[in-house]
Amino acid sequence: MRQDFLIIGGGVVGMAVAYGLARAGQGVTVLDESDDALRASRGNAGLTWVQGKGIGMPRYAELSLDAVRGWSAFARELTERTGIDLQYEQRGGVDLCFDAEEAESRQREYDELQQASPRLAREFEWDYLSRDALLPYLPELGERIHGGTWSPHDGHCNPLYLLRALYAASRALGVEIHPSTPAQALSKADSGFCATTAKGTFTAERIVIAAGLGARTLAPTLGLSGAVAPLRGQILVTERLPALGWLPTPQLRQTASGGVLIGDTHERSGFDKGVTLAMMQAIAAKAVQICPALEATRLVRAWGALRVMTPDGNPLYEASASHPGAYNINCHSGITLASFHASALAEAILNDRLGQQYAAFSGERFHVSA
Template identity: 40%
Template sequence: MSTDYDVIVVGGGMVGAAVAYGLTGLKRRVLLLDGADTDYRAAKANFGLVWAHGKGFEQPAYQRLSIEAAQAWPDFARRLEEESGISLAYERNGGLHFCLSEQELASRVKRIDAWHAQTPDISPTARVLDRNELERRFPTLRLGREVAGASLGDIDGHVNPLRLLAALQTAFVRRGGRLECNRAVMAIRALAGGGFEVSASGYSVRGGRVLIAAGLGSTALSAMVGLDVPLRPQRGQLLVTERLAPLLPVPASGLRQTGEGTVMIGVTQEEVGYDLATTAEGAVQMVRKALRILPDLARAKLVRQWACLRVMTPDGMPVYADSKSHPGASIATCHSGVSLASFHAGPYAKAFVGEASTAVLDDFHHDRFNVQKAA
């Protein structure tokens, strides 16, 4: 049967755009269907961290995936900037997780040691610095008196997330992909001769394969092709200041100074369903902690507070799975779309079309949530 495209990717956000970009590099005919700007977009709440250190604690497969993705980011960023003509403002000078007491610092030492022990074949990528070591390493930091030290991830960094998304979509189109915006997918139907028909806002198209990467919309869409993937929204509130002179030389967990000089402060982790409201309590929580770390922020003006929804699985790990009942239909979803962009555009795209081993995906199948089956 003739189809319009080799692959239809449903969802033009950070995950879908990265995979679509990778697939066009593998000479596949790809259609990328994106929804409306008013959709629940995790990219709007993205802190822009390319982060590995400490991620995947007690989850070695996720730890390994995060490290490999972070290590691949420099080459990925250079290539994407060349193809898109868009600067990503990507920097990889390390990332900090501050500790606000000696007890927190001691606990962090144990956690990072245990994290490294999960993957003994990988060279350590993080270390813990006490306050003296931290100030020697970053002499321009003016720390609050409670800061006892921090863990430092050597391969961590940050990027402008909105530029990243624009670059992925631009490079995808330049490679020959087709991007259709404001196309909310209403139905996915398997065809008798193979392939799928996707209907979206008065638009109908056929493809040999379908990849669902629609964030929180993936649960309803994946059910159309026999996939049962539990996802939930998690609200993250953020604050941003006016532009300031340099005061934070590298990004930190919950603090990041952008290339434009603004400082992002965040991020809350709230289980409130689909509520996108901002709260005074959330702002106070974030500001109090930020001031304990960087007291100089007390003189800064806050210019914006907003909230968006993360895409969360029950265990926080990504889901990559193929449908057994609808061969050719797959899902890819995670809450680390920026950090894992290099993986989605590279190894995942190759595995998706059978040009690389799929073994790396085995630990991320949604069957892990099926308690009956696991037992």
């Protein structure tokens, strides 16, 4: 039986879209690469975050706002379907500033964002708080921190439980998932598309490439840009600690199990997803500056993972002009946007309206005319 949709990539983006399409009654097959593939979905910080999004592209901040507004219901629905608690919490978040210059530049960016979008002017809530004013949200915050921007929209979840729940919910809806089955080539077939793999050929009426960094080679074969590059982040995790009573920050957040996840590094390291001693030392020193109580804490784990970055950092939502029915989806904020990908984005794909509804996010914006 030929499926309605073939999804290439079983990360959080591909699975959110697969779940959304299956929930709408579509027949979906997902092909994923093997365990040693590059997988941002298994190495990220788990923030559901609006702050900092859409600087220079307000539409992206609006999407992020829509996504976090949908997150509670999305998490509840996945839990009801699968019994998996996503440990989602939305109590607000703080993005720290280390000096006056950073504080001024952040506030200027948010002001400009709101001037550019009447909707954000009304709906994006944030405030700059000094170090002392942050103490109720971040008890015993380091004395050398200047302050930070607080926003009630921000939150966090356990991203691995999110992924597990998307797999479980999709399977229960009949989605066929093939792990360790990388697509070697994609092509047009009779009134549909075909993925060639070492385990045989898979076909469907339409195809969604959600292969993270794999889009670089796959997407151009169907007339899509796949304009993404790796940007490494390194993360440290502490032993489990009693509750610190902190709101999450991009710099560090305490997980539901008590461990503190530390690190917001951005490194151009090619496709190397390893960790380096120098960077781990820098992350640890910064964490102690932020939260001096962590000084005597033991680290239990560290990892590196590659972000899926477009040239301007904004999502890439593409519908192929040369191969109607083929789409490419990439973003560097797939946890935050998961609720949106499973709902409005999946619906736009289903109705073949992606190109029209999300034209601002197409690969066209990267084309440079002669």
